[in-house]
Amino acid sequence: MNVLEVQGLSAAYRKNTALTNVTCSISQGSLTGIVGPNGAGKSTLIKTLLELHPRLAGEVTFFGSTLAKEKKRIGYVPQRGSVDWDFPTNALDVVMMGLYGHIGWLKWPKKKHEEKAHAALEQVGMTDYATRQISQLSGGQQQRVFLARALVQAADLYFMDEPLAGVDAATERAIMAILKQLKEAGKTVLVVHHDLQTVTDYFDHVLFLNRTVIAHGPTETTFTNENIEKTYGGAVRFIKEGTFNGHSRVR
Numbered sequence: 001m002n003v004l005e006v007q008g009l010s011a012a013y014r015k016n017t018a019l020t021n022v023t024c025s026i027s028q029g030s031l032t033g034i035v036g037p038n039g040a041g042k043s044t045l046i047k048t049l050l051e052l053h054p055r056l057a058g059e060v061t062f063f064g065s066t067l068a069k070e071k072k073r074i075g076y077v078p079q080r081g082s083v084d085w086d087f088p089t090n091a092l093d094v095v096m097m098g099l100y101g102h103i104g105w106l107k108w109p110k111k112k113h114e115e116k117a118h119a120a121l122e123q124v125g126m127t128d129y130a131t132r133q134i135s136q137l138s139g140g141q142q143q144r145v146f147l148a149r150a151l152v153q154a155a156d157l158y159f160m161d162e163p164l165a166g167v168d169a170a171t172e173r174a175i176m177a178i179l180k181q182l183k184e185a186g187k188t189v190l191v192v193h194h195d196l197q198t199v200t201d202y203f204d205h206v207l208f209l210n211r212t213v214i215a216h217g218p219t220e221t222t223f224t225n226e227n228i229e230k231t232y233g234g235a236v237r238f239i240k241e242g243t244f245n246g247h248s249r250v251r
């Protein structure tokens, strides 16, 4: 079953086109890496799908329905840089924000919800930092808190905008382990990713984006030198001739 269907999606910033005619289907239980050069429209794609940025054209369906109807089943981890980390709040509160759809605005969070938030912090290894101001967390720790906020939503479809940006190797492993657990639980995860070296290890599907979909499919068959060059331009050669076939890693 496809949890997300996108047909002919376009978006722009004033007169500058960011996305044109994006069409793709995302199947349930897939873990997809969205890759493409800087400015390719990866963040814009997520924001436009989630109606955080207006779309100029196109049709989008979530679980065969509309975003408004399915919002509770969708989790979003924005780019860390897009958030005001000086906002005076602690890690637990940030995670609790993920539950607002469940609690209802103006209703005081119940004990059960607080327990859920603590459980999510534990899942990302941040229990000891629950009452720490978010401005006093490191970049990787902030990223983990964000992930906990998405986890607490118990969504079926997750969008994550560069969750691995600027995190250390241990945090990267921890985040990837969680994403794989989500997939194994039948959840669908879309991740904006920058490191081509790890695409084949991390994702079962890859979506090459450069203003439009250049290629999309199972990593095994789609993560090819040809598609990398089509997306990034001929100047970029990540795969040594002859080393791709039979190897899971790009060299």
Ligand SMILES: Nc1ncnc2c1ncn2[C@@H]1O[C@H](COP(=O)(O)OP(=O)(O)OP(=O)(O)O)[C@@H](O)[C@H]1O
Binding pocket: 013, 016, 018, 036, 037, 038, 039, 040, 041, 042, 043, 044, 045
């Ligand atoms: N708020 C904005 N106002 C004007 N133009 C924008 C804005 N945000 C993005 N753009 C432009 O839209 C295009 C797509 O940007 P977007 O951030 O979606 O790319 P990206 O693939 O996520 O890039 P990166 O890998 O650098 O994060 C770029 O040309 C960018 O300059």
